[in-house]
Amino acid sequence: MVSARRGEILEAALEVLADRGFKGTSIDAVAECAGLTRQGVLHYFPSKTRLLLEVLDLRNALNREHLADRNVGEDWAGDFAEAVAFEQDHPSLARMQCVVLAEAVTGQEPARGYVRDRCRTVQDHLAGHLAARYGDRLPSGLDTRTGAIALFALIEGVHQLWLADQDGEDHYPEVVREVLSVLLGDSAVPAVKG
Amino acid sequence: MVSARRGEILEAALEVLADRGFKGTSIDAVAECAGLTRQGVLHYFPSKTRLLLEVLDLRNALNREHLADRNVGEDWAGDFAEAVAFEQDHPSLARMQCVVLAEAVTGQEPARGYVRDRCRTVQDHLAGHLAARYGDRLPSGLDTRTGAIALFALIEGVHQLWLADQDGEDHYPEVVREVLSVLLGDSAVPAVKG
DNA sequence: GTCTATACGTCGATAGAC
DNA sequence: GTCTATCGACGTATAGAC
Numbered sequence: 001m002v003s004a005r006r007g008e009i010l011e012a013a014l015e016v017l018a019d020r021g022f023k024g025t026s027i028d029a030v031a032e033c034a035g036l037t038r039q040g041v042l043h044y045f046p047s048k049t050r051l052l053l054e055v056l057d058l059r060n061a062l063n064r065e066h067l068a069d070r071n072v073g074e075d076w077a078g079d080f081a082e083a084v085a086f087e088q089d090h091p092s093l094a095r096m097q098c099v100v101l102a103e104a105v106t107g108q109e110p111a112r113g114y115v116r117d118r119c120r121t122v123q124d125h126l127a128g129h130l131a132a133r134y135g136d137r138l139p140s141g142l143d144t145r146t147g148a149i150a151l152f153a154l155i156e157g158v159h160q161l162w163l164a165d166q167d168g169e170d171h172y173p174e175v176v177r178e179v180l181s182v183l184l185g186d187s188a189v190p191a192v193k194g
Numbered sequence: 195m196v197s198a199r200r201g202e203i204l205e206a207a208l209e210v211l212a213d214r215g216f217k218g219t220s221i222d223a224v225a226e227c228a229g230l231t232r233q234g235v236l237h238y239f240p241s242k243t244r245l246l247l248e249v250l251d252l253r254n255a256l257n258r259e260h261l262a263d264r265n266v267g268e269d270w271a272g273d274f275a276e277a278v279a280f281e282q283d284h285p286s287l288a289r290m291q292c293v294v295l296a297e298a299v300t301g302q303e304p305a306r307g308y309v310r311d312r313c314r315t316v317q318d319h320l321a322g323h324l325a326a327r328y329g330d331r332l333p334s335g336l337d338t339r340t341g342a343i344a345l346f347a348l349i350e351g352v353h354q355l356w357l358a359d360q361d362g363e364d365h366y367p368e369v370v371r372e373v374l375s376v377l378l379g380d381s382a383v384p385a386v387k388g
Numbered sequence: 389g390t391c392t393a394t395a396c397g398t399c400g401a402t403a404g405a406c
Numbered sequence: 407g408t409c410t411a412t413c414g415a416c417g418t419a420t421a422g423a424c
Contacts, residue, residue, distance in 0.1 A: 023215065024301075028420090102354075123362075153355055157346070161313060164309045233411095234411075396417105
């Protein structure tokens with residue numbers, strides 16, 4: 001039903017957004033990248049804002065699809081390391097997300113609501129899963145809610161660091177795995193002491 | 195020596211940048227906020243880019259100034275909690291930083307170099323301090339370098355979460371303190387087990 | 389493809405201080 | 407009479423809308 005063109009435009013928009021952010025993106029640039037004219041783009045998406053929101057949805061879909069392949073929850077540290085690796089294998093997705101979310105922190109950007117919702121649902125999700133498995137406190141002694149916040153912050157922060165300096169450190173998935181195993185308090189990982 | 199005007203313009207620029215990001219900021223808006231015209235601003239700062247860079251320097255100066263008041267290193271978890279609290283007491287600084295850094299992830303933004311340098315120097319700094327105190331491994335078993343990365347990522351991530359949803363959770367400084375005490379492995383903090 | 393809006397940066401001008 | 411602070415007007419580029 002959705003024409004192939006629509007998909008192509010979304011792909012093109014993802015690239016341009018990743019490269020220039022929302023404010024910096026012109027419909028012309030998206031159109032050129034997709035091989036049609038501005039009017040062609042506006043035929044499928046009524047406005048730049050709607051286009052952005054659909055790209056964000058696309059990203060969500062891709063992420064969920066990827067996670068669905070794993071048996072999430074058996075190996076938390078591994079799951080998160082994998083999620084980080086996935087982002088790093090798809091730099092456009094990662095950059096788009098980072099830039100657009102930050103822009104949304106700003107005044108009245110269209111993605112503001114999206115960002116707030118995402119922030120809350122991800123935290124609730126994490127807290128729910130952790131509580132289901134560990135109860136009120138993680139084995140490390142951390143409060144479950146605190147742990148969920150820390151996990152989320154850590155992942156977001158790692159993405160930012162990686163994007164800020166892609167020539168630097170690139171063992172982030174491994175870093176995440178080790179840190180998580182300490183935070184959770186499982187000792188399923190080589191947390192070699194002294 | 196620098197005229198008072200200059201300072202006023204920097205202050206105004208900080209506000210506007212925090213509110214609209216770099217791309218969204220017009221010299222006109224800064225000028226209006228500072229009570230003069232675009233040309234007046236351009237008299238003190240040759241370009242929008244230079245203005246941005248000076249605002250980033252200003253932020254650095256403020257941060258250093260604030261940290262100089264503490265006896266940094268005696269209580270790591272406390273230091274970081276304090277740093278987070280400081281940011282939250284100065285929302286303009288925090289938002290400006292977050293938005294501008296994220297924009298810099300993008301193509302050829304002026305702050306790109308600044309961000310990469312900051313990323314490296316902060317990590318090196320942290321790693322150096324941690325190594326000086328703990329050696330190759332933290333008491334928690336984490337590798338020192340890994341710990342430094344995790345600390346930095348955690349702080350950056352927490353800022354982002356806070357900015358994304360300021361109506362949500364607001365115990366971030368406390369969260370940071372608790373998480374750090376687990377990551378480092380000091381048990382100087384109520385990490386109540388079971 | 390044209391219209392309109394906005395924004396950057398330059399040029400020349402004015403007015404006061406030294 | 408030159409230096410500093412500021413302004414108005416202009417040229418150009420880009421983006422969104424129809």
